[in-house]
Amino acid sequence: MSLCAECFNNGEHTGHDFNMFRSQAGGACDCGDSNVMRDSGFCQRHRLQTGENVPSIPRDLLLMSEMVLPRFILSTIQYLRDGYIESDTSAERDLQKVLQQLEPQISFLEELTKMGGAMRTVLTKILTNQQTYKELSMGQEENLFSKKNYEKYLAALKNSGLRHVSHRDFVYSALDVIFVVLTIFHHLSQEDQDGGQSVGQRKRVKLSSSTKDPFIIESLKHKCFLEELLFWTIKFEFPQKMVTFLLNMLPDQDYKITFTKTFVQHYAFIMKTLMKSHESDTMSNRIVHISVQLFSNEELARHMTEECHLLDIMVMVLHYMMESCLVKSELQDEENNRHVVVNCSEALLKNNTYWPLVSDFINILSHQSVAKKFLEDHSLLMLWMSFVSFFQGMNLNKRELNEHVEFESQTYYAAFAAELEACAQPMWGLLTHCKVKETQEYTKTVVRYCLEALQIWFDAIGFIDEPAQHQVTFHLPLHRYYAMFLSRAVKCQSLDLDSLLPDQEMLMKIMVHPLQIQACLSEIHSNMWVRNGLQIKGQAMTYVQSHFCNSMIDPDIYLLQVCASRLDPDYFISSVFERFKVVDLLTMASQHQNAVLDSEQERPMLEGALTFLVILTSLRIHLGMTDDEILRAEMVSQLCMNDRTHSALLDLIPENPNPKSGIVPGSCSFEDVLSAVADFKAPVFEPGGSMQQGMYTPKAEVWEKEFDPIMVVLRTVYRRDVQSAMDRYSAFLKQFGIQTGNPWPPYKERTPLHPCYKGLIQLLHCKTLHIVIFTLLYKIWMDHQNMSEHVLCMVLYLIELGLDNQVQDNKEDEEPCIEEHCHDSWFPGTNLLSNLHHVINFVRVRVPETAPEVKREAPPSTSTEASSYGQASDGSNQNLREAQVFSLVAERRRKFQEIINRSNTEAAQVVRPKSSSTRWVSPGTPPQLVTEILEIRESMLSLLVKLHQKMSLKQNSLSTSWLEDMDTSRHTHGDGITAIERILTKAATRSCQIKRSIQDICGKVCPPVPPKKNSPTDKKTMDKEERRQRARERQQKLLAEFASRQKSFMETAMDVVLGHRCKSKQAKNLPTSDEEHIYPADTCGVAHDLRLTLMQQFFKDSSCLQSVSIGWDGGVYVQTCGHTLHIDCHKSYMESLRNDQVLQGFSVDKGEFTCPLCRQFANSVLPCRPGRGSEASGWHAPTNKTTSVLVKEVDDLQEKLGLFPTESNLSKEMELVIKDIKNTTQKKYMDYGKNPGSPDNDFLFMYSVARTNLELELVHRGGNLCSGGASAAAKRSCLNQLFHVLAMHMRLYSIDSAYNPWTKLTRVAINKEAEPEVPMLFRDVPSLLIIFVLTMPQPLRKEHFTCVVKMLFNLQFIQALAILSTKFSPEERQAWVTSGALKKQAVCCSSVWSPQSIEISLQQFCLPFLRLSCLLQHHLYGDNLTGCLEEEEFSSLAVCLGLLPSTPPPSSAVHSASCLQWPVNAFDLVSQWSDEVTGLTRSPEQSLTLLVQDPQWTPPRLLQLPDNYNIIFQYYHRKACTVCKKVPKDPALCLVCGTFVCLKGVCCKQQGTCECVLHSQHCGAATGIFLLINASVIIIIRGHRFCLWGSVYLDAHGEEDRDLRRGKPLFLCEERYRVLEQQWVSHTFDHINKRWGPHYNGL
Secondary structure (H helix, E strand, O other), X not given: OXXXXXXXXXXXXXXXXXXXXXXXXXXXXXXXXOOOOOHHHOOHHHHHHHHOOOOOOOHHHHHHHHHHHHHHHHHHHHHHHHHOOOOOOOOOOOHHHHHHHHHHHHHHHHHHHOOOHHHHHHHHHXXXXXHHHHHHHOOOOOOHHHHHHHHHHHHHHHHOOOEEOOXXXXXXXXXXXXXXXXXXXXXXXXXXXXXXXXXXXXXEEEOOOOOOOOHHHHEXXXXXXXXXXXXXXXXXXXXXXXXXXHHHOOOOHHHHHHHHHHHHHOHHHHHHHHHHXXXXXXXXXXXXXXXXXXXXXXXXXXXXXXXXXXXXXXXHHHHHHHHOOEEEOOOOOOOOOOOEEEXXXXXXXXXXXXXXXXXXXXXXXXXXXXXXXXXXXXXXXXXXXXXXXXXXXXXXXXXXXXXOOOOOOOOHHHHHHHHHHHHHHHHHHHHXXXXXXXXXXXXXXXXXXXXXXXXXXXXXXXXXXXXXXXXXXXXXXHHHHHHHHHHHHHHHOOOOHHHHOOOHHHHHHHHHHHHHHHHHHHHHHOOOOHHHOHHHHHHHHHHHOOOOHHHOHHHHHHHHHHHHHHOOHHHHHHHHHHHOOOHHHOOOOOOOOOOOOOHHHHHHHHHHHHHHHHHHHHOOOOOOOOHHHHHHHHHHHHHHHOOEOHHHHHHHOOOOOOOOOOOOOOOOOHHXXXXXXXXXXXOOEOOOOOEOOOEEEEOHHHHHHOOOHHHHHXXXXXXXXHHHHHHHHHHHHHHOOOOOOOOOOOOOOOOOOOHHHHHHHHHHHOHHHHHHHHHHHHHHHOOOOOOOHHHHHHHHHHHHHHHHOOOOOOOOOOHHHHOOHHHHOOOOOXXXXXXXXXXXXXXXXXXXXXXXXXXXXXXXXXXXHHHHHOOOOOOOOOOEHHHHHHHHHHHHHHHHHHHHHOXXXXXXXXXXXXXXXXXXXXXXOOOOEEEEEEEEEEOHHHHHHHXXXXXXXXXXXXXXXXXXXXXXXXXXXXXXXXXXXXXXXXXXXXXXXXXXXXXHHHHOOOOOOOOOOOOOOHHHHHHHHHHHHHHHHHHHHHHHHHHHHOEEEEEEEEEOOHHHOEOOOOOOEOOOOOOOOOOHHHEHHHHHXXXXXXXXXXXXHHHXXXXXXXXXXXXXXXXXXXXXXXXXXXXXXXXXXXXXOOOOOOOHHHOOEEXXXXXXXXXXXXXXXXXOOOOHHHHHOOOOOOHHHHHHHHHHHHHOOOOOOOOOHHHHHHHHHHHHHHHHOOHHHOOOOOOOOOHHHHHHHHHHHHHHHHHHHHHHOOOOOOOOOOOOOHHHOOHHHHHHHHHHHHOOOOOOHHHOHHHHHHOOOOOOOOOOOOOHHHOOHHHHHHHHHHHOOOOOOHHHHHHHHHHHHXXXXXXXXXXXXXXXXXXHHHHHHHHHHHHHHHHOOOOOOOHHHHHHHHHHHHHXXXXXXXXXXXXXXXXXXXXXXXXXXXXXXXXXXXXXXXXXXXXXXXXXXXXOOOXXXXXXXXXXXXXXXXXXXOOHHHHHHHHOOXXXXXXXOOOEOOOEHHHHHXXXXXXXXXXXXXXXXXXXXXXXXXXXXXXXXXXXXXXOEOHHHHHHHHHHOOEEEEEEOOOOOEEEEEOOEEEEEEOOEEOOOOOOOHHHOOOOOOXXXXXXHHHHHHHHHOOOHHHHOOOOEEOOOOO
């Protein structure tokens, strides 16, 4: 069901699970269609329509359309006929041109469909009217064009391999369909595969059929416009506009039925066109867009199945499609193989061309009525099994033994996808309808046909009993169909398993190939297939991967479990070890020869065989677990490997048998299980700045009780995930203090077996397995090679499984006749409990002459001992291990013969010739084997006890009283020692005899323990630590010595953060409708720009450029990582970077690099002044000089001319820094004067750099200095060094004494110039402070600095008064002038401007200046910044700067006027400043504008985003770009100013630069923060680089949805957005985000 955005937003969907997606091909909205959804789910508009009678349209209104439209549609069709040219040549026919010219007509039809139901009814009548079509289609006699046009149509029909049926109506039944005979006859096609086939490719095979192609595929008759329109739509390969028109008509029910019939009628033709198409991907999507709308409706699908034989057509069409790419199978008997399989390297499979047809088939099988029809039709089922057999054994792998394969084929994924989509998905669809007893017959039928198809397959490949060596195919869909229907029959339909199983011989055959796959998985992981390349590993991983496992490995293992439960257990176990090639390894001797495995492959193969047996005997997915238990086990295993996001879990857990979407009645939902087993960890930020998603982590009780390592092993794609699960498990045990060592995988109790599968337990109670277990325990105890902890772990697991699953002794009647000589010599019976304490005294082995066993003398009592254990006959008194080994193989042979010959006695004679051993001797190198007899005298129990002692490294580790106080619950978690103790305890509790045996064994003296490995002494360890500590200390001392001759890495970057500050404390909202707008006029940058422009109109340029600061829209911000190095070292480091070609993310040619210590991005180095701080005390000394003396000294200092520094390394570096700073800055942010490049411009730029950095530090500190101390940004600050560099350069520009602002600050003088200077009251006071400090000789004495601050405070105070006075009403101003403050208070109490409010305003106005001065003092002289309350900030800063005495009065009593200290008569000086303003010859408004400057700005903010992402998406994804007026393909939004831009849009490119990059330069001086509308992610542009930052919108589970793939509702994560804003304000994008790349101006 799909809804359009409008209907969805107008409906009520709270609590519903839905996905939003962007439909590329339009589509029909199902809202209002009660066949698809309930009326209660309709949106408001559709609910109204259904609720009341809709008035009918007046007949006259539609007359015109009924007259005109038939002709219009005919002209469209004639155009299509005329434009279509069959391609006889190899050149591509250009259909696009025809379609482009036809676009207006189709668009017109599309518009008509949007006019509503009435117009759609008219269109339906016309499109489906047969009479109209007949009259108009052929054309009249006299109309030549029409005749020719009609002939073109007939030619097109003919060339499409279709014939026009004119003599009778198109009627057929299922009987007309001739089914292709199952793959018995075939012949190789005479033509080569694609005209010119390369050598080595296999030839295609054609299935011969006794008749020509069936009628269905060939005949088409068009009886109305709609049918021909669809024909041309297919011919032109489904043009988008046509598809949209056809879909938009679907709300009309009559149209829907006719169109569906027409679609089914053309189904075969669609398949033919699709196979020929060069754009099959696009075409597939468009076909499915149509078919999903038609076949999702059950009523319609059933109707089509009954009337139009939809099922027959679909299966036939799929069969025909696959027949086109069949090749001869090479499985098993390569020469005489009569089976054919699909060729996976064909485009049909590689490009998933079959996908739309399979998708439709799965869709219709989801309807119960249709699926039942399919299951009842036996001929269809046979045809389907024939279709499935095309995939049986495809993509065969042959192991390369000599050289590495030349060309690694990547077709394997096509094979896996084909099996999953074409075979498994329809199977799951059918299984959903076989869940109740009433459907038993369907299951029986499918099982019967599966077995028939399997028998045919075995015959066709010439299979007898052994699989071919070095071959494996992962594709056995027939086996899997059989397995899954068996499972469903037993689990849901209460059928008896035996009634569905074939005879033993067939079971043996069925078992072979799935077992071969399991063995080959081990071979691949043991690197035996390494010469086949990486693709074979890819196959092994895909086979167990989450999307495939429940359709591949699970059915295979279940089938093997069924076989194991019904076949002889000794035969099965022997088969397993033989198939895993480890038979030779299972010898008591310390040395052996293996003809088929290298030494390093033996251990992983043995581990693989044992792990497989453990999985086989312990897995219960199809043997008794409920669907809820399966879902829980799957979820736990995935969570134990790693913490998972919600979407990853949904993806990793197989869909079947428990669908995750929607709730199956009576079962737990996915969310319920998840909340029961996992805790949610909210999204967090790591210290490096990377963002975590919301994760689910297992609860503690899950680790304790439910962690199942066997399930984890089964579900891991990468072996490292098993280790990850074990690491997490041991971390849990340590955290809760349960166990601190190295834990073993815990043993988990299993769900009880379903009664049908009880035979599986016999595997654990068969002599062959017990002999293997005994041998392995002995080998591990004796430290033989190729044994491992994992082997022991699996052996113990098998013993424990055997103890927990005892066999009921009721079916022992037929045992004796099968039990023959070979095993009796080892154990008396088959029960594990009784065999555990059975002692084996001697074993005869065959070993190489070099083996250590050869040197021993054989004990004289051998023969008697042997005969006492075995029977006295000649064949069996060899109690030899060697005979036992070969009897593993011989036993298999014998049992197989037995079943085939149905004669036990003959088989017993035939099976054990001595010569069978020669099969295992490798030809060419006959080994010299000697028979030796080993004295063992051990039982499995004694070996377990000895292993316990060996592992615990002490004798008598188990005391005789140990069993009395045993508690099994204590032994759930632990290592190997715990596992052995748990087994011994279980065995002792189940059998008194075993308990006695254990006590006897424990009482005996044990062999000596192997010596401990010598560990290094404590003293050595101590020495090592001391040496490390000393080295560290030396290193630190050395670094301290270097500090004087170093320079610091820094990054200079353009800053615009300050310019985006506003007066309002609220962040601006992002517009989400056409009525909302953002006005940038109130920002700090705009205000300063206007001010400078106005000044330059009236005053001298040089004076203007000293009266303001620039850099608000694009200043330079300098920050450092704080690491330093020598100048020479930096040069050689840069040289090495230039030679390194592997760099990414930064450009060395532009001077960019990363700090060699912390890898932080940098683009310049800042010289550190040598000897800094050595004579600082002299400059800090407090002073007793009077104000006038200090003023005079400052005056003198300013008169001193700046000298060029002597040429030195340091001065060169300083010049380079200034060069770097200028290079970073765009030209437009440097030239503000009327004469670009003038010294005044440079002068302004220099001191503005200092101002920008001071202001930014204030912003980073939160806009005030109340917190005191160092801020987070302070450690990145390098202002002291920066001031030194700037001062050196600014001293080169001397200010003419006549124009020096200092004179105007401190003296009363009359100045008349031709071009007036900027009045003092218009000047920016903080800028003057920085100019004075930077132009005076460095280092500056603190007393002089304080003097400058005091003089400037006077000016700031008077400016504040002047500005305040402009805000008074005329009456208030008069009152203050005449009466003075005291009278004013008495006269006009109700006034806004009381003395208190005036005082507060004055302090607020002066605070920004005091803050900057204080910060400057802090950096120049290292004074501490003391914290204070916000209301005390003014007095605290005034004391810090020396404006107030050091013990200030309480904050309420502080008056800003008390900070004033005048060098001359205050009245005269203020009058002079006022006269400068009043003497100006221009309008008072402009003077007022220049006077009123409020220095208070709130911290910069990004735009406020809406909470729900859908609001942004719905408004912006269809919004037209303001530049090119088109809807962008990739729209983006600037989060700083809200501008809407085209990402990567060629339409808005200017001089080779795309719009996003251009906007980042204009809005953020090359820093841009953009939200990509169609992806929900944010990208950062910094200069010539960009990076993906992540998303600030997360779903309900704390996850991002990049590219909106999952379509879940997204909500704003405030925390992430604050982090983004913080990184923007603090300029830390470069340092925190690591994945930068060049954008080449293409964004």
